[in-house]
Amino acid sequence: MINLNVISRISKDKNFFPDLLKTLYLLKNNGINDVHILFIGTVYSPNVYQNIIDTASRLNVSSNIAFTEKSIPMNELSDEIKSGYFINFTIGEFTGYSGLESIKNGFKTVFYNIDKSLKNEHANLIAYCHTLDELTALIINISREQAFINKEITACNQEMLNRFVLNSTRKQQLLSMMLPKH
């Protein structure tokens, strides 16, 4: 069983969920049926929520998805959930705070680009998936050689985290924004 977790409120501005259902569908076509997605987040849009359910039904992957229907702090997730893979939506190479926090919590974090116009702008890193096909391929690889891929994802995640610590130049830049007269 491969558990994928998506931490995001279920809302219109985050509605990239159907792509993940297509991944489940493509995986099933490749004979991989034991992939499960847990959507972790409050339902802000009943329409978006219903659309996920309808799409899952149409693609015959309803039994592979579940919802918490509420937001849960990362440190309060169960150990079983924590041991899964956390899919985080990115814009090109840009990662929001949920992805950073996910890595900081030690979760295996996979980034999926949702801006199709930026599909070629990623660095060639294992945890970054430019397209749906790349995400599907990564999960297939996980199903084949999980221990090795886990190691690679974790190493990639740790390297990423270092980029978000403020160096002295950026610290000064932020200070000059907070105290502009000085």
Place this chain on the structure above:
Amino acid sequence: MRKILIVNGHLVMGGAEKLVYELAVFARKNNIVPTVLIVDNYAREYYDPIFKQKKIKVVRTRLSIIRNFRAPLRMLRSMYWSFRLKYFADRLYDSVHVIGLHNIYRAKDFINHSNRFYWHVTNAAQGAYNYPESYFDNPKDTVVCINQCQENELDSHYGNSVFKCKRALFPLFLND
């Protein structure tokens, strides 16, 4: 003591709110006193107890005066903050940081300050840019992008000439 004001509409578990948190914590680490102003929302949310524990002041009020005689204390408090921020914000705070372009309307006409920073925290893929051009017409204001894609999106949507305000790029960060 140096002070900053951080303005947002929520303190729920979300990315914009995490930026509020990181800015406030950074300020505190650098001997700057942050005040977090949550406008038009009186709910107790995820970051409220976290800020309380860190002794970071959170103010929940309205800046547009609504006569609400059923909640006189809230109304008085709202009048107090509206007055303070309309006429004395420059004296009270070194800078004002508004999180999200969608929150500019809560601050632009209500908080008069010569150093206002509008942090842009979404991308075009999350929804069309429908902010009025007047948001960017004050040369003293600064729009802060958190990624390069946003800068390109703003240019292609509005054109560079729309921006009379300053622009800056400051990627997301973690304090520790």
